[in-house]
Amino acid sequence: MKFIDLAREKAIWAGGLVVFLLLTFFPFTATKGMALALLKQGDFSHSIWNQLGELPLLNLLLLLLLLITILGLLNLGKRLRGKLLFALSLSGALLFTIQFVLLTPEIKLGMGSFILFFSFLLFLARSLSRLGLIRGDAFVSGSILSIAALLVIFIIYPLLVILTKSFIVERAFKPANIFTVLIAYPSTWRIMKNSLLMASTVGVFSTAIGLAFALVIERSRFRFKRFLHGFSLLPIITPPFVIGLAIIFMFGRMGFFTNKVLGIRSSFIFGYPGIVLAQTLCFAPIAFLILSGVIHSMDTALEEASYTLGANRWRSFRTIIWPLMRPGIANAFLLSVIESLADFANPILLGGDFDVLATSIYLAIIGRYDEVLAASLGIVLLSVTLTTFVVQRYWVGKRSYVTITGKPSRFATLPLPKGLDYSLVGFTLLWAALTIALYGSVFLGGFVKLWGINNTFTLMHYKRFLSDGFGSYITTLQLAAISAPLTAVLGLLIAYLVSRYRFFGRQPFEFTSMLSFAIPGTVIGIGYVMAFNTAPLVFTGTAAILVICFVFRNMPVGIRSGMAALQQIDPALEEASITLGASNLRTFSKVVLPLIRPAILSGLIFSFVRAMTAISAVIFLVTARTKLATTVILGRIEAGKLGLATAYCTILIITMAAAIVLMNIIVKRMVKTGKMHVSGEEMEAVKI
Amino acid sequence: MSNDKMETSELKLENISKRFGKVTAIDQVSLDIPHGKLITLLGPSGCGKTTILRIIAGLEIPTSGHVFLGGEDITELPPNERKISMVFQSYALFPHMNVYENIAYGLRVMHWPEQKIRETVRESLKMAGMGGLEKRGPSELSGGQQQRVAVTRSLVLQPKVLLFDEPLSNLDAKLRKRMRGEIRNLQRDLGITSVYVTHDQSEALAISDQIVVMANAVISQVGGPTELYKKPANSFVADFIGEANIVEAELVGIEGGKARVKVGPFKLSVHYRQEPDKGSRVKLMIRPEDIHIDPTVKKGLRGVVKYAMYEGATNDYTVETEVGELSISDYKSEGGFCERGTEVFLSFREENVFLIN
Numbered sequence A: 001m002k003f004i005d006l007a008r009e010k011a012i013w014a015g016g017l018v019v020f021l022l023l024t025f026f027p028f029t030a031t032k033g034m035a036l037a038l039l040k041q042g043d044f045s046h047s048i049w050n051q052l053g054e055l056p057l058l059n060l061l062l063l064l065l066l067l068i069t070i071l072g073l074l075n076l077g078k079r080l081r082g083k084l085l086f087a088l089s090l091s092g093a094l095l096f097t098i099q100f101v102l103l104t105p106e107i108k109l110g111m112g113s114f115i116l117f118f119s120f121l122l123f124l125a126r127s128l129s130r131l132g133l134i135r136g137d138a139f140v141s142g143s144i145l146s147i148a149a150l151l152v153i154f155i156i157y158p159l160l161v162i163l164t165k166s167f168i169v170e171r172a173f174k175p176a177n178i179f180t181v182l183i184a185y186p187s188t189w190r191i192m193k194n195s196l197l198m199a200s201t202v203g204v205f206s207t208a209i210g211l212a213f214a215l216v217i218e219r220s221r222f223r224f225k226r227f228l229h230g231f232s233l234l235p236i237i238t239p240p241f242v243i244g245l246a247i248i249f250m251f252g253r254m255g256f257f258t259n260k261v262l263g264i265r266s267s268f269i270f271g272y273p274g275i276v277l278a279q280t281l282c283f284a285p286i287a288f289l290i291l292s293g294v295i296h297s298m299d300t301a302l303e304e305a306s307y308t309l310g311a312n313r314w315r316s317f318r319t320i321i322w323p324l325m326r327p328g329i330a331n332a333f334l335l336s337v338i339e340s341l342a343d344f345a346n347p348i349l350l351g352g353d354f355d356v357l358a359t360s361i362y363l364a365i366i367g368r369y370d371e372v373l374a375a376s377l378g379i380v381l382l383s384v385t386l387t388t389f390v391v392q393r394y395w396v397g398k399r400s401y402v403t404i405t406g407k408p409s410r411f412a413t414l415p416l417p418k419g420l421d422y423s424l425v426g427f428t429l430l431w432a433a434l435t436i437a438l439y440g441s442v443f444l445g446g447f448v449k450l451w452g453i454n455n456t457f458t459l460m461h462y463k464r465f466l467s468d469g470f471g472s473y474i475t476t477l478q479l480a481a482i483s484a485p486l487t488a489v490l491g492l493l494i495a496y497l498v499s500r501y502r503f504f505g506r507q508p509f510e511f512t513s514m515l516s517f518a519i520p521g522t523v524i525g526i527g528y529v530m531a532f533n534t535a536p537l538v539f540t541g542t543a544a545i546l547v548i549c550f551v552f553r554n555m556p557v558g559i560r561s562g563m564a565a566l567q568q569i570d571p572a573l574e575e576a577s578i579t580l581g582a583s584n585l586r587t588f589s590k591v592v593l594p595l596i597r598p599a600i601l602s603g604l605i606f607s608f609v610r611a612m613t614a615i616s617a618v619i620f621l622v623t624a625r626t627k628l629a630t631t632v633i634l635g636r637i638e639a640g641k642l643g644l645a646t647a648y649c650t651i652l653i654i655t656m657a658a659a660i661v662l663m664n665i666i667v668k669r670m671v672k673t674g675k676m677h678v679s680g681e682e683m684e685a686v687k688i
Numbered sequence B: 001m002s003n004d005k006m007e008t009s010e011l012k013l014e015n016i017s018k019r020f021g022k023v024t025a026i027d028q029v030s031l032d033i034p035h036g037k038l039i040t041l042l043g044p045s046g047c048g049k050t051t052i053l054r055i056i057a058g059l060e061i062p063t064s065g066h067v068f069l070g071g072e073d074i075t076e077l078p079p080n081e082r083k084i085s086m087v088f089q090s091y092a093l094f095p096h097m098n099v100y101e102n103i104a105y106g107l108r109v110m111h112w113p114e115q116k117i118r119e120t121v122r123e124s125l126k127m128a129g130m131g132g133l134e135k136r137g138p139s140e141l142s143g144g145q146q147q148r149v150a151v152t153r154s155l156v157l158q159p160k161v162l163l164f165d166e167p168l169s170n171l172d173a174k175l176r177k178r179m180r181g182e183i184r185n186l187q188r189d190l191g192i193t194s195v196y197v198t199h200d201q202s203e204a205l206a207i208s209d210q211i212v213v214m215a216n217a218v219i220s221q222v223g224g225p226t227e228l229y230k231k232p233a234n235s236f237v238a239d240f241i242g243e244a245n246i247v248e249a250e251l252v253g254i255e256g257g258k259a260r261v262k263v264g265p266f267k268l269s270v271h272y273r274q275e276p277d278k279g280s281r282v283k284l285m286i287r288p289e290d291i292h293i294d295p296t297v298k299k300g301l302r303g304v305v306k307y308a309m310y311e312g313a314t315n316d317y318t319v320e321t322e323v324g325e326l327s328i329s330d331y332k333s334e335g336g337f338c339e340r341g342t343e344v345f346l347s348f349r350e351e352n353v354f355l356i357n
């Protein structure tokens, strides 16, 4: 028996060698903002080989890596090698953490150190799957461990930093400090009261309007209901501030409706009414999507059974449809509440002196430079949204899944009771008219000199855009285009792992990955600023931090569409692939990916759109070099250049609409050439 | 193939248990599956058949116990390294690939040259009577064709063991009969070791070398089709394989390897598997076709017809008697059709009555 076996464990010894090679070319420590960069030519002062003597554990780490590499060459028993690999790689990952988090947190880590850490993780993953601790091969276990590490770094760690900011005073743990801070700040109570009032009102209104639209589109006799469909979805591709600007144009001091029609000059819209109107317009579509999904998948046989048992249309509606829809309604309400609390753009634009949590956090950092206050308010906001999120997910979420059985509903749907139908159609048409008026005003606002004061036609705002905005437009496009595929793939991978594999820690894994949905952007923003501005991880000021922020904030969308798509795929297909000899990676790429292509595309487009329209988190992260469209628009609004802001918004809307149309064409073509079998629900998901 | 190899077990399960949380899906199951034979796992739904199959395939890892393939312990070997193929209940044909690509899938995994793959796929499709359908998508095939593609896809890999999970349950009754004949012939011709799961006892009787009857996560009895039908180990097997009347009787004595029992007006001498305890009451299994019914003789076990059904080949009755209700399948219909309420007289075909413990 040979003692050295090159063929058996190629992945380990070759992998080890590659890591050594990479460590030579990437800086192990970083200067500010260069965490992800390559070594500069000729300058090897940040290379790992120059730090060896200085950090005692580093020598040990490299020794461990060397041992792992050699282990891959030795001809040992399978279990023995698995155990040795487990011990070596686990101690590697732990020692790394001890050295750079506990012993020398002041060292700024560079690309090389990430490579070293993740290589230990991947070797650990391989040993775990070899030892049968994670069911699945190295691809599965490697993905699980790497994603878990990323979740810890980019979601848990920033949250912890926020907590320490307000709980730790002069290196002593004093949780009561948060109350001291909040009580000392005079507006705390008013802000909290305002936020809750706003969120609950918006929750009720959005849900009601979403429900009206869902009922009309799924169940009305109205012939032109497809037309309403488009309107209900329009706000999703709308950048922040558009609705706010439109409301100012229509209902502000110089507003078309208030001033020209009613002939009054009043700022009543700034504050509670304006925010509620704007947010309802923004979030009703989300409620609509949830509720139309619920209604769509409801089995009409249940209603037919009710008719055959002698109930009339109205009674069936009350006793069958309504109870089945209730969990969905709770769901829509809670999600609207979360969105409303997290919303930054509308309150900052329309709030006046009605200040809410999200805007107060921003002002605490930008206006008062008070990190502790910002962190404390952030914790309050986070606890409210998180509680809502947990209620939504584990109480309502479970119930609503029970009612939505996977059975596809048939084509014939039963119409609503007549009276209800007509009043709902009337109402939704009115709402659509309001939407048209608002969007129209924004569109027109870009072509007049000064809305309400000088209404002569002009192209000057668009000309101005070319000089004062085009740069940020391109930056935004680039960053959105980079982050969209990353988000979609990561979200999909997480959906795949969570729905198809059982592993230790799956629940917290899933929870954390969906968590960023419940963390308001402002909280993520201050978390990132506080966490990634100082060693050991320094990313602020780079474009990378923006991409990372986009990816981890938008990931839940990718996860959701991935989960929905995977639910429709018989797991037996994957099992068939595996029993036919294919690896998990091959199964994922040849069977799973092609079957969920629509979900991938919709995930892609969704994350693209969300990246284009992000504001609340990135406003803390942009620099002069990395300006984004939304932050520029906010700047112009604050400078009073509403025309330019409006023109910019119009261009963003057109860009996103074009992207969505393009994607729909691609999907349609795929379906037509017979390469795909798309169910109705998937098409719905794509259309978003 | 040497005779020696025929006798050695190819696949061996040793004390396999599997729990899902609190549910025990299978409990201490041991099985030897000889080379080239077709073994059927038969039992009501939920008794753990699929779980056993998935453990053999490597899709589940048993909570305890071991799986051996050709003497090698494969309990923890990943499914894609096992050379065991599975035909799924839903066929699991890849909907985004046509027939050709489906069958070529496993061969491509093994990095066969494309030329050789093409020849193999063509040939195997022709053998399955499906030449020329290469370009069809799975949804453009009939149920029977889909089934053939699924089997072919597994067979081209020449697996050491082929697993079937209720492969015919999605077909209509006529096609089911035909396909089970096809599967049996193919399996015999290729001499491929197979494990076949079904809840349909007639299917099991028709195609198996051996049947493993399962109930509630454990094995009830293992045996050939005839043995299970004629000599069931317990009343569950008796009832599950075919139809059976279980009748209480009084044990009189043991005589020449047979038990003398008293049931109703009869004294019978019947076969048994285990010698029953003296003086105890025992249970007899009497198949419906082993009861003779006659309205006229006025001799034997008296009864009254409770349900009467004309079934074409037979007349089926349920008759109330002093030993309980009895189901009867009357093939000859010598006495004509007996309407509900008729007084009838029954007798048993003594050599087929079996004592169960």
Ligand SMILES: Nc1ncnc2c1ncn2[C@@H]1O[C@H](COP(=O)(O)OP(=O)(O)O)[C@@H](O)[C@H]1O
Pocket: B020, B023, B024, B025, B043, B044, B045, B046, B047, B048, B049, B050, B051, B052
């Ligand atoms: N993945 C699983 N999780 C939980 N319980 C399961 C799982 N798979 C099977 N079971 C349970 O194990 C028992 C046996 O199931 P199965 O092997 O599918 O039965 P059969 O194929 O004989 O109908 C059932 O009670 C079933 O509910």
Ligand SMILES: [Mg+2]
Pocket: B046, B049, B050
């Ligand atoms: Mg089953």
